[in-house]
Each structure stands twice: as structure tokens, then as C-alpha cells.
Amino acid sequence: MLELVSLSTVLTKRQRDYLALTVFVLASHERADKALALVEALAVIGGETVELLLARAVLRFKCDDYAGALDDLELLDQADPPNAATERNLPPENRARRYLRARCYWETGRTAESTEIARSLVAK
Secondary structure, X not given: OOOOOOHHHHOOHHHHHHHHHHHHHHHHOOOHHHHHXXXXXXXXXXXXXXXXXXXXXXHHHHOOOHHHHHHHHHHHHHHOOOOHHHOXXXXXXXXXXXXXXXXXXXXXXXXXXXXHHHHHHHHO
């Protein structure tokens, strides 16, 4: 039986950085489908890290898989929960996650939730 090991054990830091750059370049050139396949393969090899979950959520959004992006955002919130103390001054990464969630809600017809998040982002 195949045993999964950590991504850091399988790949060097340089190799991981190169693959991350490849994902970015593919997505930048409107090849989100190929970038998503690479991110999913990396997740299988080394587990779902916070970075991979965020990348997969963004790429699923770009591929119009809004429900999948919402699922990844939920997993991301479990792995890296937003800090209630910093709710007023969200770091850019958390603001981006909230914006992405609002857009996914909007695209899936959950307009009330989308509007609530959008208003909270504008108010801050």
C-alpha cells in the first residue's frame, strides 16, 4: 500500500518554490484548470496545508467551481481560524478570504450572506 509522506520530505524547498511559481504562472496565463490539477496533486503528496487550501479555493473560484471554493474556505477556516480579536483590522490575507467567500456566496445565489460580508468589508 502507498504511504503518504510530508511534502517537505518528498520535495526540497527549492522544488516546492518552483512548483508554487508554476502554479502562479499557469493561473496568470488563464490555465487555472492545469494549476488546479497541480495544486491537487501537491495536496495528495504532502497534505492540505493552509497555503494549498487557499490556492485551491482561489483556483476553484477561477474555474467557476464556487461550491468547491466554499468547501475549501471552510477547511481553511478550520485549519487557520480567523482571530476574533483582529476582526476589526483584518490582515490582507483574511480580507481576501472574506471577499472570496462573499463572491462565492453571490455566485451560488446566497445573496444575503454575500451582502452581509461585503458590507462588513466596506465598513472596516
